Amino acid sequence: MRVVREAEAFEKAFAEAKNEARNAFGDDTIFLEKFIEEPKHIEVQLLGDQHGNIVHLYERDCSVQRRFQKVVEVAPSFGLKQETKDKLYAYALQLGRAVEYSNAGTVEFLVDKEENIYFIEVNPRIQVEHTITEEITGIDIVRTQILIAMGYQLSDNGIYINRQEDIPLNGYAIQCRITTEDPSNGFKPDFGTITAYRNAAGFGIRLDEGSSYAGMKISPYFDSMIVKVSARGRTLKGATQRLTRALLEFRIRGVKTNISFLLNVISHPIFQRGEARVSFIETHPELFDLRKPQDRSTRVLNYLADVIVNGNPEVKKKDDSKIFRTPIVPAFDTYGAYPTGNRDRLKELGREQFSQWVKDQKCVLYTDTTFRDGHQSLLATRVRTQDLQKVAEGFAKNHPELFSMEVWGGATFDVAMRFLYESPWKRLEALREAMPNMLLQMLFRGSNAVGYSAYPDNLIEKFVEKSWETGIDVFRIFDSLNWVEAMKVSIRAVRERTDALCEAAICYTGDVLSPKQHKYTLQYYLDMARQLEDEGAHLLAIKDMAGLLKPLSAEVLVSELKKAVSIPIHLHTHDTAGIQAATYLKAIDSGVDIVDCALGALSGLTSQPNFNSVVAMMEGHERECKMNLPSLNAYSNYWEDVREYYYPFESGMKASSAEVYENEIPGGQYSNLKPQAFATGLGDKFETLKKNYSVANQLFGDIVKVTPSSKVVGDMAIFMTANNLTADDVLTRGESLSFPESVKELMKGILGQPVGGFPEAVQKVILKGEQPITDRPNSHLKPIDFDADFNEFKAKYPLCDGFLDYLSYQMYPKVYDEYYKANEQYGNVSIIPTPAFFYGLKENEEILINIEEGKNILVRLLFRSEPDEFGMRTITFELNGQSRQVKVRDKSSKVEKFQHAKVSKDGDIGSPLQGRLTRILVKEGDTVKKNQPLFVIEAMKMESIVAAQKEGKVSKVVLKESTTVEQDDCVLELA
Numbered sequence: 001m002r003v004v005r006e007a008e009a010f011e012k013a014f015a016e017a018k019n020e021a022r023n024a025f026g027d028d029t030i031f032l033e034k035f036i037e038e039p040k041h042i043e044v045q046l047l048g049d050q051h052g053n054i055v056h057l058y059e060r061d062c063s064v065q066r067r068f069q070k071v072v073e074v075a076p077s078f079g080l081k082q083e084t085k086d087k088l089y090a091y092a093l094q095l096g097r098a099v100e101y102s103n104a105g106t107v108e109f110l111v112d113k114e115e116n117i118y119f120i121e122v123n124p125r126i127q128v129e130h131t132i133t134e135e136i137t138g139i140d141i142v143r144t145q146i147l148i149a150m151g152y153q154l155s156d157n158g159i160y161i162n163r164q165e166d167i168p169l170n171g172y173a174i175q176c177r178i179t180t181e182d183p184s185n186g187f188k189p190d191f192g193t194i195t196a197y198r199n200a201a202g203f204g205i206r207l208d209e210g211s212s213y214a215g216m217k218i219s220p221y222f223d224s225m226i227v228k229v230s231a232r233g234r235t236l237k238g239a240t241q242r243l244t245r246a247l248l249e250f251r252i253r254g255v256k257t258n259i260s261f262l263l264n265v266i267s268h269p270i271f272q273r274g275e276a277r278v279s280f281i282e283t284h285p286e287l288f289d290l291r292k293p294q295d296r297s298t299r300v301l302n303y304l305a306d307v308i309v310n311g312n313p314e315v316k317k318k319d320d321s322k323i324f325r326t327p328i329v330p331a332f333d334t335y336g337a338y339p340t341g342n343r344d345r346l347k348e349l350g351r352e353q354f355s356q357w358v359k360d361q362k363c364v365l366y367t368d369t370t371f372r373d374g375h376q377s378l379l380a381t382r383v384r385t386q387d388l389q390k391v392a393e394g395f396a397k398n399h400p401e402l403f404s405m406e407v408w409g410g411a412t413f414d415v416a417m418r419f420l421y422e423s424p425w426k427r428l429e430a431l432r433e434a435m436p437n438m439l440l441q442m443l444f445r446g447s448n449a450v451g452y453s454a455y456p457d458n459l460i461e462k463f464v465e466k467s468w469e470t471g472i473d474v475f476r477i478f479d480s481l482n483w484v485e486a487m488k489v490s491i492r493a494v495r496e497r498t499d500a501l502c503e504a505a506i507c508y509t510g511d512v513l514s515p516k517q518h519k520y521t522l523q524y525y526l527d528m529a530r531q532l533e534d535e536g537a538h539l540l541a542i543k544d545m546a547g548l549l550k551p552l553s554a555e556v557l558v559s560e561l562k563k564a565v566s567i568p569i570h571l572h573t574h575d576t577a578g579i580q581a582a583t584y585l586k587a588i589d590s591g592v593d594i595v596d597c598a599l600g601a602l603s604g605l606t607s608q609p610n611f612n613s614v615v616a617m618m619e620g621h622e623r624e625c626k627m628n629l630p631s632l633n634a635y636s637n638y639w640e641d642v643r644e645y646y647y648p649f650e651s652g653m654k655a656s657s658a659e660v661y662e663n664e665i666p667g668g669q670y671s672n673l674k675p676q677a678f679a680t681g682l683g684d685k686f687e688t689l690k691k692n693y694s695v696a697n698q699l700f701g702d703i704v705k706v707t708p709s710s711k712v713v714g715d716m717a718i719f720m721t722a723n724n725l726t727a728d729d730v731l732t733r734g735e736s737l738s739f740p741e742s743v744k745e746l747m748k749g750i751l752g753q754p755v756g757g758f759p760e761a762v763q764k765v766i767l768k769g770e771q772p773i774t775d776r777p778n779s780h781l782k783p784i785d786f787d788a789d790f791n792e793f794k795a796k797y798p799l800c801d802g803f804l805d806y807l808s809y810q811m812y813p814k815v816y817d818e819y820y821k822a823n824e825q826y827g828n829v830s831i832i833p834t835p836a837f838f839y840g841l842k843e844n845e846e847i848l849i850n851i852e853e854g855k856n857i858l859v860r861l862l863f864r865s866e867p868d869e870f871g872m873r874t875i876t877f878e879l880n881g882q883s884r885q886v887k888v889r890d891k892s893s894k895v896e897k898f899q900h901a902k903v904s905k906d907g908d909i910g911s912p913l914q915g916r917l918t919r920i921l922v923k924e925g926d927t928v929k930k931n932q933p934l935f936v937i938e939a940m941k942m943e944s945i946v947a948a949q950k951e952g953k954v955s956k957v958v959l960k961e962s963t964t965v966e967q968d969d970c971v972l973e974l975a
Contacts, residue, residue, distance in 0.1 A: 001068035003035055012933065012945070019936065020943050023918065036118055038277045039110035041065065042077055044092035045133045047144060047161070048101040053154045055164050056089045057133050057141070063276045064265060066187060071281070072176045072265055075132040076169065078236050079274025084115045095122060104130070104145045113277075131208055135173035135232040172239045175230040176262045178250065180218050183261035184290055189939050190256040191220045191914045195298060195884055199227065200249030204242045206230040215885060218255050220914045220939040226252065236274070240266050253298040260290040292799075296851050297879055298886075299827035301859070305875040305886040308840035308864060314382070314419050315648045315838050316678070324835055327387075327641035330634035332394035341400040341437030343473055351501055355538045358403070358568040358593050363625035364618070365403035365594040367441060367570070368395075369608050370639065371431070372406040374598035377574060377607040380649040380675060381415040384837065385427040385830050387642050391635060392434035398631045400437055403570075403594050404474050407431050408467075409442030410707065413450040414812060417819040422830045425470055425804040432471030439501075441474035442467060445707060447486040447752070447778050451811040452708040452742075454750060454777035456784050461493040463807055468498035470804065476541050476570075478505035480709035483752040484531045485776055495536045503570060504537035507704045508544040509664065513553045519702060519756065525557060526564045533565045539594075540569050545666040545706045547574035547606075551586040558590035568593035573608065574666070578656025580609045581617060588623055600636035601643055605653050606670040612636055645834045649675075663694045666710045673714055677721075685721050692717040695727050699762050700746070703754045708742075712751070715740045734765030749773040784810075799824065846878075867893035900959065900969040907955075907974045911965040912946060915939030920961055920972070926954045928974070935971055948974065 002013040014030075022028035040063045048054035061077035062070045077085065092107040101122075106129075108120040130141050139161075147158050154161040161167060181187045194216045199207055209227035218224070229246055233239035243266055247259050264287045270276055281287060311318060346354045358365065371392075375383040388407075395405075408428050416424040432440060447454050449463050464475065475494045479486040487504060494502040506528050510520035529540055542549070542557065549557070554571070561569055571592045573580045584595050597603065597611035604610055612632045618624045652674050665673065673693075677686050696716035697705060705713055719740050720730070730737070745751065747763045749772045763772060773780065793806045797820050800806065809816040822829075829837060836847050841861035849857050860878040867873050871893040877884045903910035911917070919936040922928060928948045937944045952974035959971050 016943060016945060019918070023938055023943070034118075036110045036112055038279045039063075039112045039118070040077070040080070040277055041070075042080070042088060042109045042111055043129065044088050044107045044109070045130065045141070046092055046096045046101060046105045046107060047139075047141070047148070047154065048096055048103065048105070049148050049154045050102045050151060051153045052100065054093060054096045054101060055154065055161055055167060056092055057137050057139060057167060058169055059085060059088055060129050060132060061274070061276075062129060063278050064271065064280055065278050066281050068278070070129065072174065072262065072271070073129045073132055074175075074236070074274075075129075075136050075173050077274065078172065080111065081115060084111060084117070087117060091117065091119065095119075103148050104141050106130075129175060131206060131228060131230045132173035132175045132232075135206060135230055136170055137167055138170065139167065171232055171234040172236040173230055173232040174236075174239045174243050174266065175228055176243070176247075176266070177225045178227050178229060178247075178252070178262070179224040179258050180226060180255045181224050181258050182256040183258050184288060187258070188913050189220060189224050189915075191218050191939075192255050193217050193885070193887070194226075194252060195254035195301075195886060196251055196879075196882075197253075198249075198251040200229075200246040202242075202246065204232050204239070205246045206232075212252075214883065220916075226257070236272065240272060253295060260293065261287060264288075264290065294827070296827050296831075297857050298884075299825065300829070300832060300849060300857075301875075301877055301879065301884055301886050302888075303826040303829050303832065304836060304840060304859070304861075304877075305888045307837070308861065308875055309873050309888045310891050311840070312838050316675075317648060318839055319647070320842075322644070322647070324644055325641045327390075327638045328634075329390050329638060330394055330398070330631060332397045334393075336397065338397055338437040339400040341396070342403055342439045343437055346439065346473060346499075346501070351499065351538050355501070355568055358539070359566075362623055364588045364592065364623045365625060366401075366611065366614075366627070367404045367406055367572075367594055367596045368399075368402055368599065368611060369406045369572075369596050370599045370602050370611075372408060372410060372412055372441075372443070373572075373596070374602035374607045375646075376411050377670070378602055378605065378651065379643070379646045380651070381411040382419060382646050382649045383642075384420055384834055385416075385422055385430060387645070387834055388427070389430050389434060391638055392431050395635060396435035396438050398628060398635075401625060401627060402438065404439035404441040405431075405435060406441040406443070406476075406596070408440065408472060409444055409450055409476075413808075414815060417808060417812065418815045420830070421819055421822045421826065423801060423805070423819075424808065425801070426830075428467075428471045439473040440471050441476060441503075442472045444475050444477045444490060446477055446479040446490050447776065448480070448708055449490075449811060452711065453745070454781065455810070456781040457489050457778050458783040458786075459807075459810055460489050460778070461497060462786065463811075464490060464493040465497045466804060466807060468494075468500045472500060474501045474503055474539075476503045476505055476543070476572075478507055478541070478543055478706065479752060480507070480704060480706050481752045481754045482507050482528060482704045483754070484528065484535065486752045486778075487532070488535055489778065491532075491535050491537060501538045502536065503539040503541050504532035504535065505541035505543040505572075506532070507706050508542055508549050508557075509546070509704050510702075511548065511550065511553055511661075512557055513550075520704075522556065522560060524755070526560055529561055529565050533567055537567060540565055540567050542569065542571045542573075543706065544571070544573035545710070546664045547576040547580055547660055548664060549573055549580075549583055551579065551582040554583045554592075555586040555590050558587045558592045562591045570594040570596070572596040574606055575604050575609045576606050576656065576660040576665075576670070577658050578604070581614055584609060584614060585617065588618070588621070599632065599639055601639035605656060606651060642834075645838065648838070659690065663690045664697060664705055665690065665693055665714075666705055666707075669705075669707070669710045669714060676714070676718060680718055680722060682718065682721050689717055689721045692720045696720060699727050699730060699759070701754060701756065701759045701762075709746065709751055712740075712742045712746045715742045719743070731761060731765060734762075735768065739766050744770075747772060750777050752777065869895070870899070871895040900963075900965065902968050903970050907952065908970045909934060909946065909948075909972050909974060910968045910970050911937055912944065912967065913937060913939055914966050915944075915964075917959055917961055917963045917965055917971065918943065920957060920959075922954050922957070922972070924954050924957055928952060928954060937965070946971075950974075 002017055004010045004013050017030045018028040021030055043060045045057040058076050060073050060075045062073045064072040104126050106123040110118040144159055180190045197212050197214050212226050231239045231243035247263050371388050413424045416422040477487055477490045491502050510517045512522045569592050571587050596608050597614050598608040600610050600612040615627045615629050651670055677683050677689055696713050747766045790806050831849055833847050846860040858880050862876040865874040867890045871890050872887045873890050875886045915937045918938045921933050930950050931947045933945045933947050935946050955975040956973040
């Protein structure tokens with residue numbers, strides 16, 4: 001049916017209706033009728049025999065409709081006066097007697113708001129709604145109709161209806177139809193294969209279905225109904241409750257369904273009061289606020305299937321002979337209270353007194369970097385949240401003496417979303433919950449926050465505030481060029497907007513004892529330390545990101561810093577050269593307050609010194625901090641086994657190397673530089689690349705190298721290696737070279753200002769006449785209007801996880817977009833065990849996946865098929881004992897079957913759904929106006945007219961009429 005209210009819409013609606021009638025019935029005759037505003041649609045069921053006897057089986061209320069197609073039916077009607085019902089029965093019987101009606105029939109009426117009655121038609125067949133009439137009367141209409149056709153009277157044995165009064169009316173029944181339609185997208189039909197099917201029965205529930213099952217293919221050419229669900233009860237409320245329970249228990253996967261929409265309809269107060277009319281759905285948009293099914297098992301299987309067929313894109317080389325050991329989580333008191341830790345002490349003393357306590361107490365304190373810099377430096381930051389979370393609670397209970405746990409910031413924020421499809425904020429929340437007694441520490445890149453560029457000051461402030469609220473207690477703030485000006489906003493934000501500790505960092509480079517060092521001298525570091533204390537830092541960090549601080553240099557630097565500032569000093573280094581335990585010993589003897597270590601299995605080389613060994617080294621020392629060394633060793637054993645999971649991400653460095661004193665490559669960057677080299681085809685030139693890192697650094701004026709400045713030096717080194725450039729080539733041929741964008745931004749001042757500035761000649765050749773900035777890049781950025789911008793973000797990403805996701809988007813727009821899409825497609829993949837996440841499953845391998853607390857699924861890979869002509873493989877799993885199949889495109893397989901071109905550019909007009917192209921309404925060269933019909937798609941007995949979204953000229957008609965099309969197949973092109 002179509003309602004026409006304006007004359008100009010008549011022709012289009014008339015043509016659509018005729019076409020639909022012809023395609024459905026082979027007859028394009030249509031009827032023009034008076035339109036009744038907001039009526040109820042009431043049907044009376046008749047039964048008549050061939051002997052002149054006729055009765056009614058009461059009425060059905062079919063008012064809940066979409067496009068005048070019934071969605072939910074109720075018997076009897078709830079909300080009509082009994083007087084009106086009696087009139088309906090009388091009219092129906094009068095019609096039946098007048099034509100000597102026999103067998104079952106449906107008499108249809110409209111009832112307006114004043115309860116005036118209008119006759120529509122009689123359907124001489126059983127409609128799909130008859131099931132609810134059977135439920136309230138107890139009469140099997142199908143069986144009765146057969147007996148009538150055999151000549152039985154209504155009063156005969158087998159039918160037993162002597163008179164109207166013999167027909168009972170018991171309670172209420174509701175029926176709805178589960179269809180493969182997407183209510184949130186205009187009820188667009190959905191097609192494909194049902195991958196899982198579980199129906200729901202029980203007392204008071206009736207199911208009418210053909211053959212619905214896992215593996216059933218839903219075609220675009222037939223009705224989209226899968227099953228009719230009817231519920232009965234003594235009251236309408238009781239029937240509604242039973243139907244709600246049944247719908248919630250249905251599990252249909254592989255295709256979209258209308259179940260959430262049906263639940264909204266039957267729970268709506270207007271429906272439950274019996275006040276629904278035919279306009280109910282159109283006038284209540286809240287019905288489309290749908291509860292999206294989590295469908296977690298299916299999405300997890302989709303991810304596993306893709307990895308099984310195509311591999312994890314991050315695993316460049318998979319070793320199928322690897323057999324992983326099961327990591328053993330060290331024992332701890334699961335139900336016992338947490339011992340007092342430094343977070344408790346910070347809350348008790350406040351920041352100033354806590355800082356004084358750190359300085360006054362004699363023992364050296366330890367920060368454990370295993371959860372952040374340890375794996376960032378050795379395993380390219382790829383360690384997943386679940387492997388951290390398994391030992392977080394036990395570690396917090398067994399080792400409360402720690403100063404802090406470094407768990408966040410740096411590259412973990414980016415990598416979690418980009419490669420692991422995890423929320424960095426949820427990681428922080430989980431660790432905060434598991435370690436409530438511990439100080440949680442993060443690395444913060446000053447004006448770059450956790451990103452690689454400058455951000456508006458109010459975004460930096462908001463990020464600091466939300467990080468603290470989510471769980472961070474210690475902010476280690478640095479600037480990649482040691483520019484204090486760029487650190488001030490962050491330091492002030494920590495001091496004024498949080499109760500956290502501000503640990504301002506000096507990035508160490510060069511060698512303070514070298515007579516050749518004239519730039520990064522001892523006085524340079526002392527001056528910077530005083531500046532940071534003046535800015536309000538609670539602690540001072542020496543951040544030796546490349547492991548350049550030698551033992552004797554540490555002795556001098558720490559001793560002099562202790563004289564220069566009154567705040568505690570925290571030393572961070574990387575053990576690339578293999579001597580940093582000695583550096584720590586000298587620093588401890590010189591009065592350093594805290595040192596950074598990583599548990600044995602994730603220590604050494606480009607990571608931090610070995611925590612376990614440093615604790616052993618300090619036994620008997622006057623500044624020894626008593627630690628449970630056997631327990632530390634047990635946790636190291638856990639990480640030794642877990643580390644095997646991440647073998648593709650090892651940096652390849654086998655032993656410590658003094659080369660670091662030449663190339664000055666930071667530990668955190670080293671593990672990323674090698675994969676970058678291979679990704680750019682320079683794997684065989686890695687030694688040259690390392691040398692060029694040093695050359696690029698000198699070209700830039702010997703800058704401080706820490707993210708993001710270290711990344712720029714790396715980009716320049718890769719650029720030089722790939723193009724066989726020397727430093728002289730850069731200076732002499734630079735005008736004709738296209739330098740990496742990151743290099744241009746560095747020279748322009750986007751990352752800030754290094755001490756002494758950039759070399760003029762290099763800056764000039766790279767910028768090619770563009771003027772650099774010399775003040776803070778952030779000061780050139782407008783503040784963000786958070787309210788307006790957040791609303792735009794939510795409109796674009798409706799399934800986002802709130803404001804924290806918005807901050808992720810602000811840091812990494814493109815990365816967040818890909819992370820969001822991956823979550824839409826695969827759901828929460830962080831629950832998949834790590835080996836399966838990276839390497840998939842082998843045939844007959846079984847894994848247990850914890851969907852949520854107390855809910856697990858058992859997944860086994862049974863087999864995978866060969867690719868079909870479309871390059872699709874069928875992966876068969878066993879999920880909790882039931883077979884589940886997933887189809888995956890094999891990207892390495894050659895597609896043999898022809899496929900239509902897809903919509904790919906502006907002006908392409910594609911099919912909005914799968915179906916048959918019944919008519920093309922334009923031809924090449926036609927000029928079309930906005931909203932002009934272009935072509936007609938027929939699917940599931942319903943026609944859809946695709947209209948032009950803008951004016952244009954038809955440059956090409958790509959497909960012909962009667963072509964079967966898939967969604968997004970390009971049908972025609974508009975110029």
